[in-house]
Every structure is written in C-alpha cells, then in structure tokens.
Amino acid sequence: MRSRLRSVLLVLAAVLSPTARAEVPMRGHGGPVRALAVTPDGSQALSGSFDASAILWSVEDGTALRILRFHDGAVNAVALLPDGGLLTGAEDGRVALWREGPEPERILTRHAGPVSGLAVAPDGASVASSSWDGTARITPLDGAPALVREGHRGPVNAVAFLPDGRLVTAGYDATVRIWPEAGSPLSVPLEAPVSAVAAAPDGEIAAAGADGALRLLRPDGTVRASLEIGPRPVVALALSPDGRRIATATVGGAVAIVDRAEARVRLTLVGPGLPVWSLAFRGSGELVTGGGDRLLRRWDLATGEPIGPLAMARPADALAAFAGDRGAEVFRACEACHTLTPDGGNRAGPTLHGVFGRRIATVPGYPYSPAFRQLDITWTADTIARLFEIGPARFTPGTKMPEQTISASEDRAALVRFLEKATR
Known part of the structure; x- marks a missing residue:
C-alpha cells in the first residue's frame, strides 16, 4: 500500500511539475497566433492573435504572465525592446508600447491601415512599423516625429533593420526596398508579392512570399541564392540568434529550417497540417511556433520533434447536440469567437450565454471599445437579425466584430431560433 501511494505521488508530482507543464502547447488565445517574439534569454515569449489580444508567456512552464487587451482588431505584430518594453501592432493601425499596468504606456504611432510588422532598431532607440496603408514608419522612442517611408505600390507587409540602421521593407508589389537615411531607396524587384523579411548580422537579407521561395539578398540588393521552400506561400521568417539558420513557415503548415550559408533546408518540422503564421527561435536549440489552431508549440531543433504532444485533445463539439439544425450550421462561422454556455467564457468575442434581453456591451470582463459602450441596444x-442583415459596421459602429452579413432571411431566422435555444 505504501509503495502504491508513493507511485501515485510520483506520478502527480510529474504531472504538476513546471517541467511537465512546459511540455504542453501553450493555449490561451481565442484565434490564430499571428505574431511571436522571444526574449534573448529565452525565458519569455510574446504572442499576438486574431482575438485582438497579446499574451506574455513564461516559456519554461507555459503559463500566461500577462494578457494585454487594448486593440480594436487582430494583433498582427509584436516586438520586444531591450529595456523590457513590449510592442504590439494591430488591425486598428496603432502601435502600442507596454510596460507595467493593464493599459499601454502610450501609442507610438497610428497608421491609416492595419499594422503588419514591427522591428526594433539595432540601437534600441526607434521602432519601425509596416502597414497595409502603403507606408512604413520609423518612430523614435524619445517622442520625436516619425519618419514616413512611402513608395510601395500597395500594402507593406514586413520591416527589418540592417545592422547599420538602414530600413528594409517588403511589399505586396513584389519588391524589397532598402532605405538610406536620406534619399531614394534601392528597390529590388522579385517574382511574387513578399510577405516576410529578416536581416542577418552580416547584412544579408532574407525575403519570402507568395511563390513559396526564400531569397537571400546581399546588402547591395543582388540575389545570392534562391531556395524553393514549398508550393504554398511563405508567411513568416525568423533568424536564429547567431544568424546561421532561417526558419520559414507556410500557410500549409510546413516549417523548414534553412542553413543560411549553404542555402539548403536542413530540417523540416511536421506539424498538424494547419497554417503556421508565426515563429521565433528560443536560443539555438528550440523554435517556438504559433498557428491556426491557437496554440504555441516548442520544437527541439536537434531532433525536429515537438516538445510535448503535437496535437491537443479536441474539445467536445458544442454543437453536436444540434445536429441537423440549420441555425447551428449558420452559427459555426461564429464559433471561433463566441461561446454559448455559462462556463464557456469569453473568446475573441464575448460569451453569448444569456444574450437575449441583455443590454449591449455588458458582459463582465470583456474589453469593449469605447464607441461600442455608448450604443443603446438591447439584444432581442x-x-x-438586424445585425446580420445590414452588418456589424453599420448596426454597431465601433465594433471589433469582423464584418459579415447573412443575406438569406431564412438563415437569419434559423440562427435566431438556434441562439434562443442554445443560450438560455
């Protein structure tokens, strides 16, 4: 008996220990993980998500240290300052600087379109941001005016700093541009829209995008090497701390680790087949990835294996009890952002439990935008039905909800009937 009790205690200790918890994917976001950054010492990671939040994680034990909620839309970019400050850039065009406290210390800059990328200058004194408004901005942290870089034809998808402080931008117009301190940029035409860019310690530039190819550019813009990563678009790049390896991620879920000097794939990480939107090296031995399944995973780069289980157990289908209900099928488009039950909690959107008869913007703990809180609507x-007939942007101005309408009146009626049953 004593021996059996000791065995049980050992099992419990293993399950509850920080090491054991570290071997479980980090779960906390309510939407795809769009952006990642890891601290130089590897102890913490900052992630941004479609759910409009950012989370600061303890990587070793997989716990969320802080949840940052402020933006009106997906957090597409994150970065870390040398002094410990946190940066988030989002769909709402704002770049926020966080230190202590539940709110940002200040807004560094405001773009006229979604922020797509962030980079910190080598001296740590300024931050670059790219945007789908067609510009990039270099914003000094001392409060001086931002320097606006214009010239791309269409969205600017990514930014990076060269070691000498010059800015590199990547655009949907299939160019990479290298900007001097003053004057016109060097424009390097490529063969497809460019989604991601990174700069190595020796000044070489890695660029990849819609054609699934990784290109390595010398500091003068000439192409040193081109490497086919896969048939699907590359959406994220990361450089190892020593600059020797490049990690690439595709919308098909493939992650390739490339030897930069040899321009050759050395390792392929096989995931669950869902898009990988973000990645970051953790020292020289690990990679952290964020994907469409809302999880952050750690990978052992010596073996190519995930640290912990590759797949999490699927939660029970909340809509299984409503099989054959047309309204439940319509609601599946909403399920990623909203729960229906008392214990479901908030996701990217507030829980819908008890929604009928509830005044708008009154779910406890959900960070509604100020404009949304001013609306005088009771949900009936x-x-x-009217919300989905004319769309959230017109019916609830200031909403964080993605724009969508349900054109068929019978589908709107079915959805309402379903919600009346499922949210009681």
Missing part, C-alpha cells in the same frame, strides 16, 4: 430576436 429583432436586433440580432
């Missing part, structure tokens, strides 16, 4: 069958 009529107001919910």
Whole structure:
C-alpha cells in the first residue's frame, strides 16, 4: 500500500511539475497566433492573435504572465525592446508600447491601415512599423516625429533593420526596398508579392512570399541564392540568434529550417497540417511556433520533434447536440469567437450565454471599445437579425466584430431560433 501511494505521488508530482507543464502547447488565445517574439534569454515569449489580444508567456512552464487587451482588431505584430518594453501592432493601425499596468504606456504611432510588422532598431532607440496603408514608419522612442517611408505600390507587409540602421521593407508589389537615411531607396524587384523579411548580422537579407521561395539578398540588393521552400506561400521568417539558420513557415503548415550559408533546408518540422503564421527561435536549440489552431508549440531543433504532444485533445463539439439544425450550421462561422454556455467564457468575442434581453456591451470582463459602450441596444430576436442583415459596421459602429452579413432571411431566422435555444 505504501509503495502504491508513493507511485501515485510520483506520478502527480510529474504531472504538476513546471517541467511537465512546459511540455504542453501553450493555449490561451481565442484565434490564430499571428505574431511571436522571444526574449534573448529565452525565458519569455510574446504572442499576438486574431482575438485582438497579446499574451506574455513564461516559456519554461507555459503559463500566461500577462494578457494585454487594448486593440480594436487582430494583433498582427509584436516586438520586444531591450529595456523590457513590449510592442504590439494591430488591425486598428496603432502601435502600442507596454510596460507595467493593464493599459499601454502610450501609442507610438497610428497608421491609416492595419499594422503588419514591427522591428526594433539595432540601437534600441526607434521602432519601425509596416502597414497595409502603403507606408512604413520609423518612430523614435524619445517622442520625436516619425519618419514616413512611402513608395510601395500597395500594402507593406514586413520591416527589418540592417545592422547599420538602414530600413528594409517588403511589399505586396513584389519588391524589397532598402532605405538610406536620406534619399531614394534601392528597390529590388522579385517574382511574387513578399510577405516576410529578416536581416542577418552580416547584412544579408532574407525575403519570402507568395511563390513559396526564400531569397537571400546581399546588402547591395543582388540575389545570392534562391531556395524553393514549398508550393504554398511563405508567411513568416525568423533568424536564429547567431544568424546561421532561417526558419520559414507556410500557410500549409510546413516549417523548414534553412542553413543560411549553404542555402539548403536542413530540417523540416511536421506539424498538424494547419497554417503556421508565426515563429521565433528560443536560443539555438528550440523554435517556438504559433498557428491556426491557437496554440504555441516548442520544437527541439536537434531532433525536429515537438516538445510535448503535437496535437491537443479536441474539445467536445458544442454543437453536436444540434445536429441537423440549420441555425447551428449558420452559427459555426461564429464559433471561433463566441461561446454559448455559462462556463464557456469569453473568446475573441464575448460569451453569448444569456444574450437575449441583455443590454449591449455588458458582459463582465470583456474589453469593449469605447464607441461600442455608448450604443443603446438591447439584444432581442429583432436586433440580432438586424445585425446580420445590414452588418456589424453599420448596426454597431465601433465594433471589433469582423464584418459579415447573412443575406438569406431564412438563415437569419434559423440562427435566431438556434441562439434562443442554445443560450438560455
């Protein structure tokens, strides 16, 4: 008996220990993980998500240290300052600087379109941001005016700093541009829209995008090497701390580790087949990835294996009890952002439990935008149907909800009937 009790205690200790918890993917976001950064010592990671939040994680034990909620839209970019400051850039065009406290210390800059990338200058004194408004900005942290870089034809998808402080931008117009301190940029035409860019310690530039190819550019813009990563677009790049390896991620879920000097794939990480939107090296031995399944995973680069289980157990299908219900099928498009039950909690959007008869913007703990809080709406069958008839942007100005309408009146009616049953 004593021996069996000791065995049980050992098992419990293993399950509850920080090391054991570290071998479970980090789960906490309510949407795809769009951006990642890891501290130089590897102890913490900052992630940004489609759910409009950023989370600061303890990587070793997989716990969330801080949840940052402020932006009105997906957090597409994150970065870390040398002094410990946190940076988030989002769909709402704002770049926020966080230190202590539940709110940003200040807004560094405001773009006229979604922020797509962030980079910190080598001296740590300024931050570059790229945006789908067609510009990049270099914003000094001392409060001086931002320097606006214009010239790309269409969205600017990514930014990076060269070791000498020059800015590199990558655009949907299939160019990489290298900007001097003053004057016109060097424009390097490539063969497809460029989604990601990174700069190595020796000044070489890695660029990749829609054609699934990784290109290595010398500091003068000439192409040193081109490497086919796969048939699917490359959406994220990361350089190892020593600059010797490049990690690439595709919308098909493939992650390739490339030897930069040899321009050759050395390792392929096989995931669950879902898009990988973000990645970051953790020292020289690990990679952290964020994907469409809302998880952060750690990978052992010596073996190519995930640290912990590759797949998490699937939660029970909340809609299984409503099989054959047309309204439940319509609601599946909403399921990623909203729960229906008392214990479901908030995701990217607030829980819908008890929604009928509830005044708008009153779910406890959900960070509604100020404009949304000013609306005078009570949720009823009529107001919910109207929301999907004309769309959230018109019915609830200031909403974080993605724009969507349900054109068929019978589908709107089915959705309302389903919600009346499922949210009681």
